[in-house]
Amino acid sequence: MSPPETPEAVITVHGLKNSFGDQVVHDGLDLEVLRGEIFGVVGGSGTGKSVLMRSIIGLQTPDEGEITVFGEPTIGREETEAVDIRKRWGVLFQGGALFSTLTVAENIQVPLREFYPKLDPSLLDEIAAYKVVMSGLSADAGPKYPAELSGGMRKRAGLARALALDPELLFLDEPTAGLDPIGAAAFDELTKGLQKTLGLTVFLITHDLDTLYAICDRVAVLADKKVIAVGTIPELLALDHPWIQEYFNGPRGRAATASIDRATAREQDEQAGARR
Numbered sequence: 001m002s003p004p005e006t007p008e009a010v011i012t013v014h015g016l017k018n019s020f021g022d023q024v025v026h027d028g029l030d031l032e033v034l035r036g037e038i039f040g041v042v043g044g045s046g047t048g049k050s051v052l053m054r055s056i057i058g059l060q061t062p063d064e065g066e067i068t069v070f071g072e073p074t075i076g077r078e079e080t081e082a083v084d085i086r087k088r089w090g091v092l093f094q095g096g097a098l099f100s101t102l103t104v105a106e107n108i109q110v111p112l113r114e115f116y117p118k119l120d121p122s123l124l125d126e127i128a129a130y131k132v133v134m135s136g137l138s139a140d141a142g143p144k145y146p147a148e149l150s151g152g153m154r155k156r157a158g159l160a161r162a163l164a165l166d167p168e169l170l171f172l173d174e175p176t177a178g179l180d181p182i183g184a185a186a187f188d189e190l191t192k193g194l195q196k197t198l199g200l201t202v203f204l205i206t207h208d209l210d211t212l213y214a215i216c217d218r219v220a221v222l223a224d225k226k227v228i229a230v231g232t233i234p235e236l237l238a239l240d241h242p243w244i245q246e247y248f249n250g251p252r253g254r255a256a257t258a259s260i261d262r263a264t265a266r267e268q269d270e271q272a273g274a275r276r
């Protein structure tokens with residue numbers, strides 16, 4: 001029997017250094033995200049999670065290092081050269097970053113108009129309507145303005161825009177921040193469902209322990225200007241690092257584990273019931 005294939009790396013980061021004036025945010029940061037996984041990124045506030053994401057998507061030019069996405073280098077590329085790679089990812093920024101003067105449908109159409117300026121307006125409307133529903137919004141959200149939406153709906157609208165170009169890779173920066181637990185769990189389910197049905201790779205920055213436990217395949221921990229550990233949560237829990245222990249094994253971490261254990265037990269009971 002041939003050994004199982006290792007999925008290809010969709011993102012690689014090697015020797016990344018970022019600084020702002022005297023403040024060094026990253027120094028010698030390495031990272032690899034594999035195709036099809038939900039890859040969580042955690043770390044204390046200000047450890048550079050968003051700067052890392054911005055470096056990967058080309059919004060921040062690092063001092064040093066190499067980054068590839070889909071095997072192509074992203075640093076120092078001309079805008080026109082990077083277009084083919086940028087089309088293949090979608091980004092949900094912290095807070096949604098929707099244009100407040102555009103409706104949800106118009107927001108979703110922004111990347112479509114940018115990359116495919118000749119698309120027929122009726123097709124733009126059709127795609128936007130489809131993405132609205134795909135993101136778990138009701139169809140009547142399309143003509144609404146961001147100010148008319150709840151926080152959870154705004155996140156979904158931001159997600160709909162991130163999905164506009166049928167990306168293979170999705171970047172989510174704290175998607176459940178500010179959502180109530182039920183809204184956050186629903187968003188997690190949506191992310192997991194999209195990963196499964198569309199085969200997406202997801203780069204997910206979060207502080208939300210429930211999200212990490214519920215949907216992340218692997219998690220990277222940022223501290224001391226680099227990635228200090230990567231693995232599944234059980235693998236991370238086995239490490240003797242004080243921040244990792246406090247984060248995952250503190251009261252909130254234990255509560256998240258207990259709630260996942262309860263959900264798994266419930267699922268197993270339901271499956272057993274269905275077989276009887």
Ligand SMILES: Nc1ncnc2c1ncn2[C@@H]1O[C@H](COP(=O)(O)OP(=O)(O)OP(=O)(O)O)[C@@H](O)[C@H]1O
Nearest residue numbers: 020023025043044045046047048049050051052207
């Ligand atoms: N454009 C910028 N100019 C100057 N400093 C910046 C800039 N962007 C980020 N920083 C600094 O870099 C550090 C890392 O910021 P970043 O937003 O990546 O942190 P984070 O880990 O995402 O934090 P949080 O969890 O609070 O969102 C912070 O100290 C921040 O002030």
